[in-house]
Amino acid sequence: MSAWCISRSFLGSTVSITEARRFVTTFLKGWPDVETAELIVSELATNAIRHSASGRFGGRFHVTIRAERRRVWIGVLDEGGPGRPQIFPEYPELEGGRGLRIVSEMATDWGVLGDHRGRTVWASLHEAPQPQRRDC
Template identity: 50%
Template sequence: MCPMLNSRLDIHRWCRNFPGTKAQISEARRFVASYLGDRPETYTAEVVISELATNAIRHTHSGQAAGRFGVTLHAGTTLLILAVHDEGGPSTPRLCQAENTDQSGRGLHLVESLTTRWGVHGDESGRTVWALIPLGRTA
Protein backbone atom coordinates (compact mmCIF):
# COMPACT_ATOMS: atom_id res chain seq x y z
CA MET A 1 0.00 0.00 0.00
CA CYS A 2 1.07 3.53 -0.59
CA PRO A 3 -1.37 5.87 1.19
CA MET A 4 -0.84 9.48 0.24
CA LEU A 5 -2.65 12.73 0.84
CA ASN A 6 -2.52 15.75 -1.39
CA SER A 7 -3.80 18.38 1.04
CA ARG A 8 -3.93 21.05 -1.66
CA LEU A 9 -6.50 19.02 -3.60
CA ASP A 10 -7.90 16.99 -0.68
CA ILE A 11 -7.35 13.74 -2.60
CA HIS A 12 -6.41 10.45 -0.96
CA ARG A 13 -4.62 7.74 -2.96
CA TRP A 14 -3.95 4.11 -2.05
CA CYS A 15 -2.38 1.48 -4.23
CA ARG A 16 -1.40 -2.16 -3.86
CA ASN A 17 -0.05 -4.92 -6.09
CA PHE A 18 -1.46 -8.45 -6.10
CA PRO A 19 -0.28 -11.76 -7.56
CA GLY A 20 -2.24 -12.52 -10.73
CA THR A 21 -4.31 -15.40 -9.35
CA LYS A 22 -8.06 -15.89 -8.89
CA ALA A 23 -7.62 -16.03 -5.12
CA GLN A 24 -6.36 -12.44 -5.16
CA ILE A 25 -9.61 -11.05 -6.54
CA SER A 26 -11.21 -11.38 -3.10
CA GLU A 27 -8.09 -9.77 -1.59
CA ALA A 28 -8.53 -6.82 -3.96
CA ARG A 29 -12.16 -6.53 -2.83
CA ARG A 30 -11.05 -6.51 0.82
CA PHE A 31 -8.47 -3.83 0.01
CA VAL A 32 -11.20 -1.63 -1.47
CA ALA A 33 -13.53 -2.29 1.48
CA SER A 34 -10.80 -1.44 4.00
CA TYR A 35 -10.20 1.84 2.21
CA LEU A 36 -13.85 2.89 1.96
CA GLY A 37 -15.11 1.43 5.23
CA ASP A 38 -18.87 1.54 5.72
CA ARG A 39 -19.59 4.14 3.01
CA PRO A 40 -22.71 3.44 0.93
CA GLU A 41 -20.52 3.11 -2.20
CA THR A 42 -18.36 0.31 -0.79
CA TYR A 43 -20.31 -2.60 -2.23
CA THR A 44 -20.45 -1.02 -5.69
CA ALA A 45 -16.71 -0.37 -5.59
CA GLU A 46 -16.05 -3.98 -4.53
CA VAL A 47 -18.10 -5.32 -7.45
CA VAL A 48 -16.35 -3.02 -9.93
CA ILE A 49 -12.86 -3.88 -8.69
CA SER A 50 -13.74 -7.57 -8.76
CA GLU A 51 -14.78 -7.34 -12.42
CA LEU A 52 -11.72 -5.32 -13.43
CA ALA A 53 -9.31 -7.61 -11.56
CA THR A 54 -10.97 -10.69 -13.06
CA ASN A 55 -10.48 -9.26 -16.53
CA ALA A 56 -6.83 -8.49 -15.76
CA ILE A 57 -6.02 -12.06 -14.78
CA ARG A 58 -8.25 -13.64 -17.44
CA HIS A 59 -7.28 -11.56 -20.47
CA THR A 60 -3.75 -10.18 -19.88
CA HIS A 61 -0.26 -11.33 -19.00
CA SER A 62 -1.13 -10.56 -15.36
CA GLY A 63 -2.82 -13.97 -15.15
CA GLN A 64 0.27 -15.88 -16.31
CA ALA A 65 2.88 -17.45 -14.04
CA ALA A 66 4.48 -14.74 -11.84
CA GLY A 67 1.99 -12.19 -13.22
CA ARG A 68 0.70 -9.32 -11.12
CA PHE A 69 -2.01 -6.67 -11.20
CA GLY A 70 -2.26 -3.43 -9.27
CA VAL A 71 -5.20 -1.62 -7.75
CA THR A 72 -5.23 2.12 -7.19
CA LEU A 73 -7.94 4.12 -5.44
CA HIS A 74 -8.17 7.89 -5.63
CA ALA A 75 -10.87 9.53 -3.52
CA GLY A 76 -11.78 13.16 -3.41
CA THR A 77 -14.76 14.62 -1.64
CA THR A 78 -17.26 13.74 -4.39
CA LEU A 79 -15.60 11.15 -6.64
CA LEU A 80 -13.84 7.80 -6.35
CA ILE A 81 -11.53 6.63 -9.12
CA LEU A 82 -10.84 2.90 -9.18
CA ALA A 83 -8.07 1.61 -11.43
CA VAL A 84 -6.63 -1.82 -12.21
CA HIS A 85 -3.19 -1.91 -13.80
CA ASP A 86 -2.30 -5.05 -15.75
CA GLU A 87 0.77 -6.38 -17.52
CA GLY A 88 -0.76 -6.02 -20.98
CA GLY A 89 -1.81 -8.45 -23.62
CA PRO A 90 -2.92 -8.73 -27.21
CA SER A 91 -6.46 -7.33 -26.83
CA THR A 92 -7.90 -4.06 -25.55
CA PRO A 93 -10.78 -4.23 -23.03
CA ARG A 94 -14.08 -3.35 -24.72
CA LEU A 95 -17.78 -3.94 -24.37
CA CYS A 96 -18.90 -6.97 -26.33
CA GLN A 97 -22.15 -8.77 -26.94
CA ALA A 98 -22.62 -11.68 -24.56
CA GLU A 99 -25.08 -14.47 -25.21
CA ASN A 100 -27.83 -14.69 -22.60
CA THR A 101 -26.54 -18.06 -21.40
CA ASP A 102 -22.88 -17.06 -21.46
CA GLN A 103 -21.47 -15.86 -18.13
CA SER A 104 -18.37 -14.53 -19.89
CA GLY A 105 -18.35 -11.07 -21.45
CA ARG A 106 -20.68 -9.37 -19.01
CA GLY A 107 -18.15 -7.79 -16.67
CA LEU A 108 -17.63 -4.50 -18.50
CA HIS A 109 -21.39 -4.16 -19.02
CA LEU A 110 -21.76 -4.41 -15.26
CA VAL A 111 -18.95 -1.88 -14.74
CA GLU A 112 -20.64 0.48 -17.19
CA SER A 113 -23.99 0.18 -15.40
CA LEU A 114 -22.52 0.77 -11.92
CA THR A 115 -20.20 3.68 -12.71
CA THR A 116 -20.44 7.18 -14.09
CA ARG A 117 -17.74 6.47 -16.65
CA TRP A 118 -14.95 4.00 -17.36
CA GLY A 119 -12.07 3.78 -19.79
CA VAL A 120 -8.74 2.27 -20.74
CA HIS A 121 -5.30 3.66 -21.39
CA GLY A 122 -2.09 1.90 -22.26
CA ASP A 123 -1.14 -0.72 -24.81
CA GLU A 124 -0.08 -4.36 -25.18
CA SER A 125 2.79 -3.85 -22.73
CA GLY A 126 0.51 -2.68 -19.91
CA ARG A 127 -2.91 -1.10 -19.47
CA THR A 128 -4.95 0.66 -16.84
CA VAL A 129 -8.70 0.20 -16.78
CA TRP A 130 -10.37 2.86 -14.63
CA ALA A 131 -13.89 3.64 -13.44
CA LEU A 132 -15.52 6.60 -11.71
CA ILE A 133 -18.01 6.26 -8.85
CA PRO A 134 -19.67 9.35 -7.34
CA LEU A 135 -19.30 9.63 -3.57
CA GLY A 136 -22.10 10.87 -1.35
CA ARG A 137 -21.48 13.00 1.69
CA THR A 138 -20.43 11.22 4.88
CA ALA A 139 -21.60 12.22 8.32
Protein backbone atom coordinates in the same frame (compact mmCIF):
# COMPACT_ATOMS: atom_id res chain seq x y z
CA MET B 1 -12.12 15.05 3.67
CA SER B 2 -8.92 15.76 1.76
CA ALA B 3 -8.20 13.74 -1.38
CA TRP B 4 -6.03 10.66 -1.05
CA CYS B 5 -4.62 7.92 -3.23
CA ILE B 6 -3.40 4.42 -2.48
CA SER B 7 -2.02 1.67 -4.70
CA ARG B 8 -1.26 -1.95 -4.10
CA SER B 9 0.24 -4.72 -6.17
CA PHE B 10 -1.25 -8.24 -6.24
CA LEU B 11 -0.03 -11.54 -7.64
CA GLY B 12 -2.03 -12.49 -10.74
CA SER B 13 -3.72 -15.44 -9.14
CA THR B 14 -7.41 -15.96 -8.41
CA VAL B 15 -6.89 -15.75 -4.65
CA SER B 16 -5.83 -12.14 -5.20
CA ILE B 17 -9.36 -11.24 -6.29
CA THR B 18 -10.58 -11.65 -2.73
CA GLU B 19 -7.59 -9.63 -1.51
CA ALA B 20 -8.32 -6.84 -3.99
CA ARG B 21 -11.92 -6.74 -2.79
CA ARG B 22 -10.77 -6.52 0.79
CA PHE B 23 -8.29 -3.77 -0.13
CA VAL B 24 -11.16 -1.72 -1.54
CA THR B 25 -13.60 -2.35 1.29
CA THR B 26 -10.94 -1.57 3.89
CA PHE B 27 -9.92 1.76 2.43
CA LEU B 28 -13.38 2.83 1.29
CA LYS B 29 -15.08 1.93 4.55
CA GLY B 30 -17.75 4.54 5.09
CA TRP B 31 -18.03 5.51 1.41
CA PRO B 32 -21.75 5.23 0.55
CA ASP B 33 -21.22 2.96 -2.46
CA VAL B 34 -18.52 0.65 -1.18
CA GLU B 35 -20.32 -2.49 -2.41
CA THR B 36 -20.35 -1.19 -5.96
CA ALA B 37 -16.66 -0.36 -5.71
CA GLU B 38 -16.02 -3.88 -4.45
CA LEU B 39 -17.92 -5.45 -7.33
CA ILE B 40 -16.09 -3.28 -9.84
CA VAL B 41 -12.64 -4.17 -8.56
CA SER B 42 -13.64 -7.82 -8.55
CA GLU B 43 -14.64 -7.71 -12.25
CA LEU B 44 -11.56 -5.73 -13.29
CA ALA B 45 -9.12 -7.88 -11.32
CA THR B 46 -10.71 -11.04 -12.72
CA ASN B 47 -10.29 -9.66 -16.23
CA ALA B 48 -6.67 -8.72 -15.62
CA ILE B 49 -5.92 -12.30 -14.58
CA ARG B 50 -8.05 -13.96 -17.23
CA HIS B 51 -7.35 -11.77 -20.25
CA SER B 52 -3.93 -10.16 -19.79
CA ALA B 53 -0.36 -11.21 -19.13
CA SER B 54 -0.99 -10.58 -15.42
CA GLY B 55 -2.42 -14.09 -15.29
CA ARG B 56 0.86 -15.72 -16.30
CA PHE B 57 3.05 -17.35 -13.67
CA GLY B 58 4.57 -14.54 -11.61
CA GLY B 59 2.34 -11.92 -13.24
CA ARG B 60 0.94 -9.06 -11.20
CA PHE B 61 -1.78 -6.47 -11.31
CA HIS B 62 -2.04 -3.17 -9.44
CA VAL B 63 -5.09 -1.60 -7.92
CA THR B 64 -5.22 2.16 -7.35
CA ILE B 65 -7.91 3.98 -5.41
CA ARG B 66 -8.17 7.75 -5.61
CA ALA B 67 -10.75 9.25 -3.35
CA GLU B 68 -12.11 12.75 -3.18
CA ARG B 69 -14.99 14.03 -1.14
CA ARG B 70 -17.70 12.89 -3.55
CA ARG B 71 -15.80 10.87 -6.11
CA VAL B 72 -13.87 7.62 -6.12
CA TRP B 73 -11.65 6.43 -8.97
CA ILE B 74 -10.54 2.80 -9.13
CA GLY B 75 -7.97 1.61 -11.66
CA VAL B 76 -6.64 -1.88 -12.30
CA LEU B 77 -3.32 -1.88 -14.15
CA ASP B 78 -2.47 -5.17 -15.85
CA GLU B 79 0.58 -6.46 -17.71
CA GLY B 80 -0.95 -6.08 -21.15
CA GLY B 81 -1.08 -8.50 -24.06
CA PRO B 82 -2.69 -8.66 -27.49
CA GLY B 83 -6.34 -8.53 -26.36
CA ARG B 84 -8.22 -5.33 -25.58
CA PRO B 85 -10.99 -4.70 -23.10
CA GLN B 86 -14.25 -4.30 -24.96
CA ILE B 87 -17.94 -4.45 -24.21
CA PHE B 88 -19.55 -7.24 -26.16
CA PRO B 89 -23.04 -6.85 -27.61
CA GLU B 90 -25.68 -8.34 -25.39
CA TYR B 91 -26.36 -11.94 -26.39
CA PRO B 92 -28.45 -13.61 -23.67
CA GLU B 93 -27.30 -17.05 -24.82
CA LEU B 94 -23.64 -16.22 -24.20
CA GLU B 95 -22.28 -17.19 -20.81
CA GLY B 96 -19.46 -14.64 -20.54
CA GLY B 97 -18.98 -11.10 -21.76
CA ARG B 98 -21.00 -9.43 -19.04
CA GLY B 99 -18.36 -8.11 -16.65
CA LEU B 100 -17.43 -4.88 -18.42
CA ARG B 101 -21.05 -4.19 -19.31
CA ILE B 102 -21.96 -4.41 -15.64
CA VAL B 103 -19.01 -2.16 -14.73
CA SER B 104 -20.05 0.41 -17.35
CA GLU B 105 -23.63 0.40 -16.04
CA MET B 106 -22.66 0.72 -12.39
CA ALA B 107 -19.90 3.30 -12.78
CA THR B 108 -20.46 6.98 -13.45
CA ASP B 109 -17.70 6.72 -16.02
CA TRP B 110 -15.14 4.16 -17.09
CA GLY B 111 -12.36 3.75 -19.62
CA VAL B 112 -9.12 2.11 -20.66
CA LEU B 113 -5.61 3.62 -20.71
CA GLY B 114 -2.43 2.10 -22.09
CA ASP B 115 -1.59 -0.51 -24.70
CA HIS B 116 -0.24 -4.05 -25.16
CA ARG B 117 2.55 -3.30 -22.62
CA GLY B 118 0.01 -2.70 -19.85
CA ARG B 119 -3.52 -1.39 -19.58
CA THR B 120 -5.40 0.37 -16.85
CA VAL B 121 -9.10 -0.30 -16.88
CA TRP B 122 -10.68 2.31 -14.64
CA ALA B 123 -14.09 3.23 -13.29
CA SER B 124 -15.23 6.24 -11.31
CA LEU B 125 -18.15 6.58 -8.95
CA HIS B 126 -19.68 9.89 -8.03
CA GLU B 127 -21.81 10.25 -4.99
CA ALA B 128 -25.14 11.87 -5.79
CA PRO B 129 -25.19 15.47 -4.55
CA GLN B 130 -26.81 15.84 -1.17
CA PRO B 131 -29.86 18.09 -0.94
CA GLN B 132 -28.66 21.54 0.07
CA ARG B 133 -29.97 23.06 3.23
CA ARG B 134 -31.67 26.34 2.46
CA ASP B 135 -32.45 28.82 5.16
CA CYS B 136 -35.25 31.21 4.38
